Amino acid sequence: MSCQNIVLIGFMGSGKSSIGRLLSKKLGFQFVDTDRVIIERAGMEISDIFAQHGEGYFRDLESTTLASLTHLRRCIIATGGGVVLRETNRALLSGLGFVVGLTADEEVIFERVSRNAKRPLLQTENPRETVRRILNERLNLYEAAAQFTVDTSQLTYEQIAEIIINEVRRAFQWQSAP
Numbered sequence: 001m002s003c004q005n006i007v008l009i010g011f012m013g014s015g016k017s018s019i020g021r022l023l024s025k026k027l028g029f030q031f032v033d034t035d036r037v038i039i040e041r042a043g044m045e046i047s048d049i050f051a052q053h054g055e056g057y058f059r060d061l062e063s064t065t066l067a068s069l070t071h072l073r074r075c076i077i078a079t080g081g082g083v084v085l086r087e088t089n090r091a092l093l094s095g096l097g098f099v100v101g102l103t104a105d106e107e108v109i110f111e112r113v114s115r116n117a118k119r120p121l122l123q124t125e126n127p128r129e130t131v132r133r134i135l136n137e138r139l140n141l142y143e144a145a146a147q148f149t150v151d152t153s154q155l156t157y158e159q160i161a162e163i164i165i166n167e168v169r170r171a172f173q174w175q176s177a178p
């Protein structure tokens with residue numbers, strides 16, 4: 001794969017942004033976070049996009065943003081947790097780079113997402129139940145879209161980054177450093 005991008009997918013709280021930044025530092029690749037690109041283009045926070053325009057509008061922005069990244073080379077691309085919902089996005093992901101899925105136990109996910117109240121889909125009466133439901137709805141989609149999956153529940157970010165780099169080294173046939 002000539003573009004040599006690494007694309008991170010996974011549920012909210014699976015560690016895409018933190019691990020993406022670490023990979024970017026270790027490999028010297030630029031870090032691109034699709035949620036950040038959406039925020040910049042829309043000129044408002046994700047929670048405001050959901051509140052003012054609804055989820056459908058956000059999903060359209062997400063698809064347009066993903067489609068606009070095909071020129072990237074040697075980047076780490078972190079995506080939003082719902083990117084796998086649309087078939088068109090799933091098709092784009094595989095062309096964008098080597099797709100790494102990050103997973104974590106439901107308990108770990110809930111603990112991580114509870115630290116931050118910014119996620120609009122989790123502003124419900126019972127966020128614990130919402131996490132369980134959405135995670136179950138999406139598990140198969142993440143699994144099918146990822147070329148390689150790492151369970152982040154019991155590992156440090158440093159360990160996860162090394163596991164991914166080893167796998168990517170094989171996938172991109174790097175002989176030594178990238």
Ligand code: S3P
Binds near residue numbers: 012035081082
């Ligand atoms: C979403 C995940 C969020 C963000 C939006 C919707 C989802 O990104 O794109 O709130 O549907 O799972 P993170 O996965 O980075 O939290």
